[in-house]
Amino acid sequence: MDTILIVEDEPKLAALMHDYLTLAGYAVHCLDNGLDVVPWVRSHAPRLILLDLMLPGRDGLEICKELRDFSAIPVIMITARVEEVDRLLGLDLGADDYICKPFSPREVVARVKAILRRSPQFEQVARARLQIDEAQYRASFDGVALDLTPVELRLLNTFARAPGRVFSRDQLLDKLYSDHRVVTDRTVDSHIRNLRRKLAQASPGQDPIQSLYGVGYKLEL
Template sequence: MTDDSPILIVEDEPKLAALMRDYLIAAGYATQCLDNGLQVVPAVRVSEPRLILLDLMLPGRDGLQVCQELRSFSAVPIIMITARVEEVDRLLGLDLGADDYICKPFSPREVVARVKAILRRSPQLLNSAPKRLLIDEEQYLASFDGIALDLTPLELRLLSTLARSPGRVFSRDQLLDRIYSDHRVVTDRTVDSHIRNLRRKLEQACPGEQPIESLYGVGYRFQLADG
């Protein structure tokens, strides 16, 4: 994805979708609109958007299910939109990998502000460090400072998840949700093993530098020095 990639609006209320679209366009963002939950995953697999505004209640498939599947293969920023107050506690925990949430009714200006905040907080990997870390998720290729990384598909998903949100701390459970698409039952220490392998391969590519940091009792984050 690039700065030209659209903001994907997934909303089945035509007037609300049009309102968000108009405000985002006025703020300088390209947009794309979908109105059915079944359309989202195929669309993102074809062309990943810059960010997704994802309504909770959708025809075909609800937003929580969509978010969970998206997180099995993509780290695209997701803002959930809900009118169901009883879901707020769940969304606040962001257990399914959403980056933020907005409750209906809301001001379209608030939507634009949230989008800007998320994009500032989570700069796109290829734009933020083009000479240091490159990841091609479609071809399962990665390089660090121009040196190819021999990663397994799982290690690549793990690195991509961490690196697309630099500075953000991910718990082991959050990382497990993202790297195992079949939601198999594994211990959270499985993540530690994958992190060790990933660190070793990064160290081989760039001795003396380790961008994956651990926070005792919390999880892991990615911090990349300027190249």
């Protein structure tokens, strides 16, 4: 059963969403403090997060930004602040959708179902097989620790955030180097080769990074 995490400090609203999502067949857990979210997600890996913007402890945008450092779990932001800048900032930080207060609990259920339909089953498999902690520079594949360089870790994390998506060499270069150094696109090929070798060492016979001639690379498990 898919687990939905509700992060909302208004008890009545959290309870209402909890009841409707439970009736829709989901397992539901509620938190009311922003400081508790990241540790809980790291330990439990919910299928989707309903995240209020204004929370005690930490606000939702800050939480969403940290979640995207290590997780591709879909996030629906809940907010009473409808200013366009907040919407754009939230989406830039990795939010998948918004729901503005006041809203119908049926709308919440519909949005959750829509997001999960757009999130293929493959993404669940990818999250289960690939564990990435970018903050600690750690990753594992099929339970085996990977000895990755920082660039290789960023490369793998880029793929893991959008499994099945094809990235061109130029797109990958933009993700790999924060100092905008001048490198050739063949640098990506070198990193890909090294990453493939390390993934194969962790899980022999597996080659999850696929190349599309003249187009780029994608992650397929």
